[in-house]
Amino acid sequence: MAEPNLFGGIEAGGTKFLCGVADENGVVLDQIRIPTTTPDETLSAASAFFARAQGRHGPLAALSIGSFGPLSLRATAPDYGSITSTPKVGWSQIDLLGHFRQTLDVPMALDTDVNCAAVGELLFGSGRGLDTFCYVTIGTGIGVGLLIGGAPHGGANHPEAGHIRLPRAVGDQAFDGICPFHGDCLEGLASGPAIRARWGVPAEQLAPGHPAWGIIADYVAGLCASLTYIVRPDRIIIGGGVMQPVNMHEQVRASLERQLAGYDSSVAGLDMNTYVAAPSAGDSAGLTGALAMAYRMITRQWPMHWAIGAQQNAASTLAKVS
Amino acid sequence: MAEPNLFGGIEAGGTKFLCGVADENGVVLDQIRIPTTTPDETLSAASAFFARAQGRHGPLAALSIGSFGPLSLRATAPDYGSITSTPKVGWSQIDLLGHFRQTLDVPMALDTDVNCAAVGELLFGSGRGLDTFCYVTIGTGIGVGLLIGGAPHGGANHPEAGHIRLPRAVGDQAFDGICPFHGDCLEGLASGPAIRARWGVPAEQLAPGHPAWGIIADYVAGLCASLTYIVRPDRIIIGGGVMQPVNMHEQVRASLERQLAGYDSSVAGLDMNTYVAAPSAGDSAGLTGALAMAYRMITRQWPMHWAIGAQQNAASTLAKVS
Numbered sequence: 001m002a003e004p005n006l007f008g009g010i011e012a013g014g015t016k017f018l019c020g021v022a023d024e025n026g027v028v029l030d031q032i033r034i035p036t037t038t039p040d041e042t043l044s045a046a047s048a049f050f051a052r053a054q055g056r057h058g059p060l061a062a063l064s065i066g067s068f069g070p071l072s073l074r075a076t077a078p079d080y081g082s083i084t085s086t087p088k089v090g091w092s093q094i095d096l097l098g099h100f101r102q103t104l105d106v107p108m109a110l111d112t113d114v115n116c117a118a119v120g121e122l123l124f125g126s127g128r129g130l131d132t133f134c135y136v137t138i139g140t141g142i143g144v145g146l147l148i149g150g151a152p153h154g155g156a157n158h159p160e161a162g163h164i165r166l167p168r169a170v171g172d173q174a175f176d177g178i179c180p181f182h183g184d185c186l187e188g189l190a191s192g193p194a195i196r197a198r199w200g201v202p203a204e205q206l207a208p209g210h211p212a213w214g215i216i217a218d219y220v221a222g223l224c225a226s227l228t229y230i231v232r233p234d235r236i237i238i239g240g241g242v243m244q245p246v247n248m249h250e251q252v253r254a255s256l257e258r259q260l261a262g263y264d265s266s267v268a269g270l271d272m273n274t275y276v277a278a279p280s281a282g283d284s285a286g287l288t289g290a291l292a293m294a295y296r297m298i299t300r301q302w303p304m305h306w307a308i309g310a311q312q313n314a315a316s317t318l319a320k321v322s
Numbered sequence: 323m324a325e326p327n328l329f330g331g332i333e334a335g336g337t338k339f340l341c342g343v344a345d346e347n348g349v350v351l352d353q354i355r356i357p358t359t360t361p362d363e364t365l366s367a368a369s370a371f372f373a374r375a376q377g378r379h380g381p382l383a384a385l386s387i388g389s390f391g392p393l394s395l396r397a398t399a400p401d402y403g404s405i406t407s408t409p410k411v412g413w414s415q416i417d418l419l420g421h422f423r424q425t426l427d428v429p430m431a432l433d434t435d436v437n438c439a440a441v442g443e444l445l446f447g448s449g450r451g452l453d454t455f456c457y458v459t460i461g462t463g464i465g466v467g468l469l470i471g472g473a474p475h476g477g478a479n480h481p482e483a484g485h486i487r488l489p490r491a492v493g494d495q496a497f498d499g500i501c502p503f504h505g506d507c508l509e510g511l512a513s514g515p516a517i518r519a520r521w522g523v524p525a526e527q528l529a530p531g532h533p534a535w536g537i538i539a540d541y542v543a544g545l546c547a548s549l550t551y552i553v554r555p556d557r558i559i560i561g562g563g564v565m566q567p568v569n570m571h572e573q574v575r576a577s578l579e580r581q582l583a584g585y586d587s588s589v590a591g592l593d594m595n596t597y598v599a600a601p602s603a604g605d606s607a608g609l610t611g612a613l614a615m616a617y618r619m620i621t622r623q624w625p626m627h628w629a630i631g632a633q634q635n636a637a638s639t640l641a642k643v644s
Contacts, residue, residue, distance in 0.1 A: 070586040077588070084587040132477045144552070148470060148477070155454045155470070155554030157588040164548045165581070167487050167506075181585035184489075226486045230466070230552050232477030259487070263503035264392040265406040266399070266479040 005061035005298055008050055008106075009290030012036075012067035012096070013113060014088055014140065018287040019046050021053045021060065024295070026306030029057050031287075039094045047103045062107045064294035065096055066116025066286050069143075073110060073157050081110050087180075107297050111290075112159075114145030115152040119292050120285025121237055122147055123306060126277040130234040134227050135279070136161075138220060139240035142187040146231060150302075152293070162187040166222035169215045190219040192242055208246045217248060221255035224276065228260065228267065239279040249278055327383035327620055330372055330428075331612030334358075334389035334418070335435060336410055336462065340609045341368050343375045343382065348613070348628030351379050361416045369425045384429045386616035387418055388438025388608050395432060395479050403432050409502075429619050433612075434481075436467030437474040441614050442607025443559055444469055445628060448599040452556040456549045457601070458483075460542060461562035464509040468553060472624075474615070484509040488544035491537045512541040514564055530568045539570060543577035546598065550582065550589065561601040574598055 004024060011018040013036065020031040030053040034045045054060060070086065072079040081097025097110050118135035121127035127135070127147060135145040142162030146153035153159070163185045175198045177188030188194055195203045199212050206212050220243075224236050238249065253272040262268040279285060288306075295303045326346060333340040335358060342353040352375040356367045376382060392408065394401040403419025419432050440457035443449035449457070449469060457467040464484030468475035475481070485507045497520050499510030510516055517525045521534050528534050542565075546558050560571065575594040584590040601607060610628075617625045 070588075072588060074588065079587075146552075148475065149473075151471075153470065153554075156556045157554050157586075159554055160551045160586055160589075163551050163585060165489050165544065167489050181583045182581075222487065226548055227552065229482045229485050230468075230549065231475075232479050232481055234478050259504075261503045263485060264479075264482055265401075266392075266394060266396065267482075 004058070005295075006054075006057055006059065007291050007294035007298075008053075008060045008063035008104075009116075009287050009292075009294055010046060010063070010065040010067075011113065011116065011284075011286035011290055012065055013286070014068050017042055017046055018284070019049050020287050020291060021050070021057060022291045022295075022306075023057075024303075026288075026291070026303055028291075029053070036088075038090055039099075043094075043096075043099045047100065050100075050104060060104065060106050060294075062109075062294040062297040063100060063104060064109045064111070064116075064290045064297065065100070066111055066113045066290040066293075067096060068113050069158065070160065071096075071110060071112060071158060073112075073154055109293060109297055111152055111154070111293065112143065112145060113286055114143040115147075115158065116145075116289035116293065117239075117279070117281075117286045118145035118147050118237075119152060119289030119302075120281040120287075121279055121289075122150070123281070123292055123302060123304065124288065125279055125281025125285060126235065126237045132231065133233045133235040133237060134231060136220075136223065136227075136236060136238045137240035138190065138192075138216075138238065138242040140192050142191050142223070142240075144223075144227070146233075148231070161223065161227070162191070164223065164226060166219060166226070169218040172215050186219055186223055190216050190242070195242065203242045204245050206245065213246050213248070213251060216242065217251035218255050218259075220248070221252045221259055224252065224256045225259045228256075235275055235277055237277050237279050243278070249276055252276055326380070327617075328376075328379055328381065329613050329616035329620075330375075330382045330385035330426075331438075331609050331614075331616055332368060332385070332387040332389075333435065333438065333606075333608035333612055334387055335608075336390050339364055339368055340606070341371050342609050342613060343372070343379060344613045344617075344628075345379075346617070346625075348610075348625055350613075351375070353609075358410075360412055361421075365416075365418075365421045369422065372422075372426060382426065382428050382616075384431075384616040384619040385422060385426055386431045386433070386438075386612045386619065387422070388433055388435045388612040388615070389418060390435050391480065392482065393418075393432060393434060393480060395434075395476055431615060431619055433474055433476070433615065434465065434467060435608055436465040437469075437480065438467075438611035438615065439561075439601070439603075439608045440467035440469050440559075441474060441611030441624075442603040442609075443601055443611075444472070445603070445614055445624060445626070446610065447601055447603025447607060448557065448559045454553065455555045455557040455559060456553060458542075458545065458549075458558060458560045459562035460512065460514075460538075460560065460564040462514050464513050464545070464562075466545075466549070468555075470553070483545065483549070484513070486545065486548055488541060488548070491540040494537050508541055508545055512538050512564070517564065525564045526567050528567065535568050535570065535573060538564065539573035540577050540581075542570070543574045543581055546574065546578045547581045550578075557597055557599055559599050559601050565600070571598055571600055 144161035177184030179188030339356040466483035499506030501510030
């Protein structure tokens with residue numbers, strides 16, 4: 001590339017939008033944190049940020065957005081590029097790509113927040129050196145991103161693996177689940193709001209010895225078992241608020257090992273301590289992943305050389321804006 | 323390619339091995355059906371076939387095998403290329419690739435029978451024109467092949483999606499399931515042997531109005547729901563002996579629609595009649611898929627030009643040998 005290219009990224013979350021501009025070496029030149037209020041307010045602030053950043057640093061080569069969903073990601077769909085039906089008030093049927101196309105004439109891509117976080121883990125975290133892995137977040141919702149053959153998996157649309165159904169855990173038949181569509185799908189049973197609905201307190205207030213943790217671990221491990229038998233990943237990375245209060249990774253590993261029951265031999269050979277891992281790319285994994293996806297749109301490859309510089313840079317800059 | 327290339331394929335099944343040699347245009351020059359007896363006998367007959375075929379038609383450029391499993395498919399595994407632990411007596415820890423490497427010095431690949439059948443469907447059947455789809459077989463076992471982005475999905479090893487666990491169907495709590503590893507995983511509940519163990523007769527002898535069909539349809543649809551939310555395929559193709567006796571595809575579609583419950587909008591927009599389909603590439607889909615995988619090993623692309631010629635050819639030749 002003769003001219004220096006600049007890349008824009010957005011991590012669009014339910015509470016905040018992180019927007020950033022990075023150069024070819026992953027140095028974050030400009031960054032902002034915008035509270036998620038109304039689409040008008042939040043998206044206008046994001047557009048204004050990129051206009052200012054371009055005035056200061058030069059034109060963007062590409063923009064990539066990692067967003068909460070559900071999203072319409074099939075290029076041929078009439079609502080391609082939009083958030084579709086989200087419980088987040090005011091944000092249903094919001095045309096994210098369309099908004100930014102009004103002011104930016106560059107190649108643009110939209111993917112899920114979890115796929116962008118997975119890319120962040122691929123470059124700087126627990127996904128380094130892996131070909132195929134799952135990135136799971138257990139929080140307000142249950143989301144799953146898939147890196148398959150080193151690339152984010154889309155298919156006909158993005159995965160919604162939080163909505164699979166699993167056998168009910170032993171002694172857990174009474175609670176109906178809170179998913180408005182499926183009742184007792186995984187998200188209806190094991191997400192943060194499901195925990196609060198069932199036990200009356202948020203996950204972070206449940207005592208470490210509370211029986212809830214064993215039940216939640218069984219459900220999360222059930223998801224891991226299905227991901228194992230369907231996707232056959234090299235690793236499953238699990239983050240999110242519900243995984244924080246107690247040593248959930250250890251409980252999930254033990255339950256997963258029981259559920260897989262040694263079948264088949266390649267599964268029996270898995271080291272659970274590395275197979276089920278926590279994220280390690282830091283809080284800015286989603287934004288960094290989005291920036292890396294913008295880079296890849298132009299260069300057709302991941303910016304493996306960003307690894308250390310971008311991580312330190314993003315971490316220090318984020319500290320300033322948050 | 324200056325020299326004409328010849329491609330070898332094997333569909334390695336529990337009852338028969340189909341071996342074939344095709345030219346660049348998908349014309350099957352030679353073909354044989356070998357009963358699956360002992361590994362020594364069956365594999366020697368297969369090697370002898372390829373030796374004869376090469377004597378007659380010239381050297382092979384590549385050989386591809388689609389086999390029953392479980393298989394070890396990770397190139398770095400010590401038992402790479404082998405059948406691992408199979409219930410089929412005498413066939414555990416059999417080094418398939420190793421056997422053929424003794425007599426053939428050409429690029430070789432091994433994949434699952436279901437991935438090869440999926441490739442057959444991609445070229446000549448219900449997968450034509452699709453980017454991402456699942457090929458499911460409900461029979462002696464429950465197998466799933468995945469074509470993702472137009473290529474067979476492997477991951478750390480091949481999928482074993484027949485072994486996922488699902489909620490038990492209403493009124494179906496008493497039967498423990500027959501999977502020696504998991505008990506009531508999907509294969510333990512809905513495979514041909516599970517049906518025989520529970521209702522005392524093989525699937526083909528169950529009356530069309532038997533309540534078993536509704537239960538089996540719910541489990542197969544449960545698999546489809548998990549595949550939908552995790553893989554987001556364009557289509558799910560379902561074949562196998564258990565799907566034959568009654569109009570199971572119709573029952574699976576109805577149950578799947580109930581289970582997905584309209585979430586999310588891209589799922590709500592699916593036409594179940596095309597989303598859940600029967601295979602249509604014929605009985606030789608597995609062999610043709612293996613031949614196509616050998617072709618792709620050399621040319622890096624699928625032989626889309628084989629479509630009509632190869633299908634007719636394979637069908638007519640198969641009639642002779644079976």
